[in-house]
Amino acid sequence: MAEWTPKPPRPAPASSVGLGAWARRNLFATPGDVALTVLGSIFIIWLGNMLLDWALINASFSGDDRTACLKPEQGACWPFIDAKLGQFIYGRYPEAEIWRVNLVFLFGFAGLVPMLVPSAPLKSFNIAFLLGLYPVFTFIMLTGGLFGLPRVETTDWGGLLVTLVVAVTGIAASLPLGIVLALGRRSRLPVIRYLCIGFIEVFRGVPLITVLFMASVMLPLFLPDGVNFDKLMRCLIGVALFSSAYMAEVVRGGLQAIPKGQYEAAAALGLGYWKTTRLIVLPQALKLVIPGIVNTFIGLFKDTTLVLIVGLFDLLGIVQFHFTDASWATPETHITGYVFAGVVFWSFCFAMSRYSIFMENRLSTGR
Amino acid sequence: MTEDDDIISIQNLNKWFGNFHVLRDINLTVRSGEKIVICGPSGSGKSTLIRCINRLEVHQEGEIVVNGVRLDGSLKNLEEVRSEVGMLFQQFNLFPHMTVLENCALAPMWVRQMPREEAEALAHKFLARVRIPHQAAKYPGQLSGGQQQRVAIARALCMSPRVMLFDEPTSALDPEMIKEVLDVMVELANDGMTMICVTHEMGFARQVADRVIFMDDGEIVEENAPEAFFSDPRSERTKLFLSQVL
Numbered sequence: 001m002a003e004w005t006p007k008p009p010r011p012a013p014a015s016s017v018g019l020g021a022w023a024r025r026n027l028f029a030t031p032g033d034v035a036l037t038v039l040g041s042i043f044i045i046w047l048g049n050m051l052l053d054w055a056l057i058n059a060s061f062s063g064d065d066r067t068a069c070l071k072p073e074q075g076a077c078w079p080f081i082d083a084k085l086g087q088f089i090y091g092r093y094p095e096a097e098i099w100r101v102n103l104v105f106l107f108g109f110a111g112l113v114p115m116l117v118p119s120a121p122l123k124s125f126n127i128a129f130l131l132g133l134y135p136v137f138t139f140i141m142l143t144g145g146l147f148g149l150p151r152v153e154t155t156d157w158g159g160l161l162v163t164l165v166v167a168v169t170g171i172a173a174s175l176p177l178g179i180v181l182a183l184g185r186r187s188r189l190p191v192i193r194y195l196c197i198g199f200i201e202v203f204r205g206v207p208l209i210t211v212l213f214m215a216s217v218m219l220p221l222f223l224p225d226g227v228n229f230d231k232l233m234r235c236l237i238g239v240a241l242f243s244s245a246y247m248a249e250v251v252r253g254g255l256q257a258i259p260k261g262q263y264e265a266a267a268a269l270g271l272g273y274w275k276t277t278r279l280i281v282l283p284q285a286l287k288l289v290i291p292g293i294v295n296t297f298i299g300l301f302k303d304t305t306l307v308l309i310v311g312l313f314d315l316l317g318i319v320q321f322h323f324t325d326a327s328w329a330t331p332e333t334h335i336t337g338y339v340f341a342g343v344v345f346w347s348f349c350f351a352m353s354r355y356s357i358f359m360e361n362r363l364s365t366g367r
Numbered sequence: 368m369t370e371d372d373d374i375i376s377i378q379n380l381n382k383w384f385g386n387f388h389v390l391r392d393i394n395l396t397v398r399s400g401e402k403i404v405i406c407g408p409s410g411s412g413k414s415t416l417i418r419c420i421n422r423l424e425v426h427q428e429g430e431i432v433v434n435g436v437r438l439d440g441s442l443k444n445l446e447e448v449r450s451e452v453g454m455l456f457q458q459f460n461l462f463p464h465m466t467v468l469e470n471c472a473l474a475p476m477w478v479r480q481m482p483r484e485e486a487e488a489l490a491h492k493f494l495a496r497v498r499i500p501h502q503a504a505k506y507p508g509q510l511s512g513g514q515q516q517r518v519a520i521a522r523a524l525c526m527s528p529r530v531m532l533f534d535e536p537t538s539a540l541d542p543e544m545i546k547e548v549l550d551v552m553v554e555l556a557n558d559g560m561t562m563i564c565v566t567h568e569m570g571f572a573r574q575v576a577d578r579v580i581f582m583d584d585g586e587i588v589e590e591n592a593p594e595a596f597f598s599d600p601r602s603e604r605t606k607l608f609l610s611q612v613l
């Protein structure tokens with residue numbers, strides 16, 4: 001019998017590799033696929049074309065008032081955004097004090113970026129800065145009245161500034177509060193359990209508008225005369241409580257997914273309730289519900305526009321407010337303003353969404 | 368045999384799940400260094416009995432004293448007992464979000480307040496002892512079942528327990544992995560560890576047990592030396608059980 005010789009590998013047939021093969025497999029495999037591919041492409045091209053026409057080709061890019069945006073076939077009216085950008089970002093924050101807001105944005109950015117990069121060093125300092133120093137700094141800088149900084153009433157804040165203040169406070173408060181509520185809801189002590197259930201069910205069952213309205217209109221009625229408590233502050237508290245009730249249910253979903261064996265193994269090693277919760281249960285539970293947590297954050301970010309109901313102007317509110325400016329009254333002003341606000345909201349939400357996917361992948365440990 | 372030698376003493380233990388009387392008048396003393404194997408049909412209360420020893424289950428009547436500490440519901444006693452008693456589970460119960468090394472170093476650091484370097488050195492030592500020195504940086508999900516159970520043994524050993532409880536440690540494993548875990552357990556036994564082991568591995572029982580206990584319906588039916596237990600059991604129920612498993 002002949003000696004066995006291993007067969008040398010041959011390259012795959014040309015018809016199964018490369019771009020052509022990919023297209024045949026994924027785009028044109030059956031007559032149905034061909035039809036879908038063609039129809040889909042036509043739709044995408046038509047949509048892209050329309051957007052391009054509107055946003056670039058037929059758009060106006062410079063001008064000082066409405067006359068810049070009154071061409072026939074007028075597209076987007078970008079000069080409107082350009083002229084109002086300061087208002088959209090800072091609201092009626094006094095011109096001379098805007099550097100204070102910029103400083104707050106800058107420090108927030110500088111603190112957040114290394115926080116989000118898992119390999120950046122000094123995480124504990126970073127957390128201490130973001131949760132301890134930064135809120136105090138922000139409060140002093142934005143409201144003023146200390147260290148010779150002129151006072152700026154919160155009624156003058158507006159635009160992206162209000163959106164970010166409300167959203168960031170809601171996000172920063174809702175996670176820890178939500179965790180506490182979720183743990184409380186599973187507590188063995190009935191008093192704690194029922195308090196938490198009551199809180200969660202009340203805030204979850206009521207629309208955010210109602211919470212904000214109560215916070216801004218009803219609450220002062222219960223406070224003694226002369227106690228005046230800032231309107232923005234009341235909204236912040238309302239938003240934080242509302243979102244923590246949602247967060248609690250998201251976190252509880254994660255807690256329920258932790259097998260009993262994890263608790264037993266921790267107990268058998270001598271770890272008590274708090275250490276087990278902190279070291280074993282929460283890291284696993286939170287990782288499981290990252291998509292739900294970020295979903296809640298995104299919902300909260302967009303819900304901040306509801307502060308309009310109590311007379312605060314967030315980004316969308318202030319954009320809408322400027323539609324009434326007669327010197328910019330054109331048929332395209334509204335749509336341009338809404339597209340701008342939409343793109344800003346979308347950028348923040350999309351960034352959160354991508355970051356959550358990045359963290360999920362990073363934290364996956366092969367199970 | 369003196370009182371001082373008894374590391375576990377269980378007297379008139381009774382336990383109910385609701386109205387179901389799961390453990391009935393259990394009496395058992397274990398001397399330091401002794402190896403006990405518990406067997407019996409499914410549902411006979413074997414797991415419940417050993418889980419009472421570190422109070423993963425709370426008993427209603429009777430007395431359990433472990434290493435001189437009475438399990439009476441006081442939190443201080445409970446923590447003292449748990450840090451002296453290691454336990455192995457059928458499902459391993461490793462912490463999936465931590466590496467093998469972190470799994471092992473966790474309890475020494477957080478229960479014994481040991482500095483990290485020291486705890487990790489300890490972890491490396493015991494990982495070598497269960498013959499997986501090179502997997503320290505992996506996550507449990509990346510290991511085979513047999514390797515995971517050996518990590519669980521190393522994790523328990525890192526607390527330098529006086530007693531180890533095993534609840535069917537090999538019954539979730541594929542046959543070829545059972546041996547690697549049993550080998551480690553035999554070594555532990557030879558090193559003088561006090562062990563209480565619920566298992567149906569009769570070969571292991573013959574090889575290392577000082578006493579074999581047969582349970583049925585929440586009672587200890589027979590307690591015997593392994594030789595006698597397998598060749599000449601005293602009770603008919605034991606005979607019936609052995610005829611089914613051997």
Ligand SMILES: Nc1ncnc2c1ncn2[C@@H]1O[C@H](COP(=O)(O)OP(=O)(O)OP(=O)(O)O)[C@@H](O)[C@H]1O
Binds near residue numbers: 409416
């Ligand atoms: N938490 C519980 N609540 C109610 N009944 C329980 C509980 N845990 C166990 N039991 C019951 O107690 C009895 C003894 O259970 P145990 O787990 O101790 O049996 P076992 O001897 O370990 O059986 P196996 O060999 O199947 O593991 C069983 O009938 C079981 O259904």
Ligand SMILES: [Mg+2]
Binds near residue numbers: 413414415534535
């Ligand atoms: Mg069992």
